Amino acid sequence: xAVVSQHPSWVICKSGTSVKIECRSLxxxxxxxxxxxxxxxxxxxxxxxxxxxxKATYEQGVEKxxxxxxxxxxxxxxxxxxxxxxxxSSFYICSAGTGNYGYTFGSGxxxxxx
Amino acid sequence: xxxITQTQPGMFVxxxxxxxxxxxxxxxxxxxxxxxxxxxxxxxxxxLIYQGSYxxxxxxxxxxxxxxxxxxxxxxxxxxxxxxxxxAMYFCAMREGSNDYKLSFxxxxxxxxxx
Numbered sequence: 001x002a003v004v005s006q007h008p009s010w011v012i013c014k015s016g017t018s019v020k021i022e023c024r025s026l027x028x029x030x031x032x033x034x035x036x037x038x039x040x041x042x043x044x045x046x047x048x049x050x051x052x053x054x055k056a057t058y059e060q061g062v063e064k065x066x067x068x069x070x071x072x073x074x075x076x077x078x079x080x081x082x083x084x085x086x087x088x089s090s091f092y093i094c095s096a097g098t099g100n101y102g103y104t105f106g107s108g109x110x111x112x113x114x
Numbered sequence: 115x116x117x118i119t120q121t122q123p124g125m126f127v128x129x130x131x132x133x134x135x136x137x138x139x140x141x142x143x144x145x146x147x148x149x150x151x152x153x154x155x156x157x158x159x160x161x162l163i164y165q166g167s168y169x170x171x172x173x174x175x176x177x178x179x180x181x182x183x184x185x186x187x188x189x190x191x192x193x194x195x196x197x198x199x200x201x202a203m204y205f206c207a208m209r210e211g212s213n214d215y216k217l218s219f220x221x222x223x224x225x226x227x228x229x
Contacts, residue, residue: 034216043205043219044159091157095217102149102209103217105159 006106
């Protein structure tokens with residue numbers, strides 16, 4: 001089946017630095033990738049939708065300059081958290097559309113900013 | 115307005131018993147899809163079951179079944195013969211064409227299976 005590989009699984013970074021999270025579709029071409037953020041015991045909140053070769057579409061309230069999304073190829077989408085602060089600590093997860101039956105999710109990245 | 119409503123924040127169920135997780139949805143689309151996902155403490159999202167709005171039969175996948183009541187806009191998940199490994203958070207989600215096929219998630223229900 002369709003697999004999305006997400007790296008890193010967890011990362012700790014210092015406040016003010018940037019962190020890049022990668023999602024790769026291993027056995028299919030992901031035209032569209034969705035990026036979510038999830039706080040403990042809460043639901044997944046969609047941050048943005050990325051389409052290969054075009055600019056990402058951000059949800060209302062998401063800072064596009066802080067959360068940079070790049071979808072340069074059909075198999076790779078990246079999320080860069082720039083100038084990270086402790087409040088950016090969260091679980092980030094990507095998913096790719098795989099046709100009528102839906103979506104394949106990456107395994108998620110736990111980001112801790114200290 | 116909330117597109118997906120899950121009113122049960124947490125539930126306890128005895129091993130080997132069945133449990134029903136409630137989900138109601140709100141959409142004006144005629145064509146939409148409903149999903150249930152399981153999220154264990156590891157964080158991965160595990161697809162459980164899918165119901166299309168035009169599907170006349172309730173979806174079933176092993177121990178999972180979806181009780182789809184279209185007129186009531188309800189899509190409850192039934193887990194039969196609960197196992198300890200079923201302890202996790204469960205999310206109901208909806209895909210609508212009018213929303214660019216993005217998934218809207220409910221707040222989730224935490225299920226704890228007791229031995």
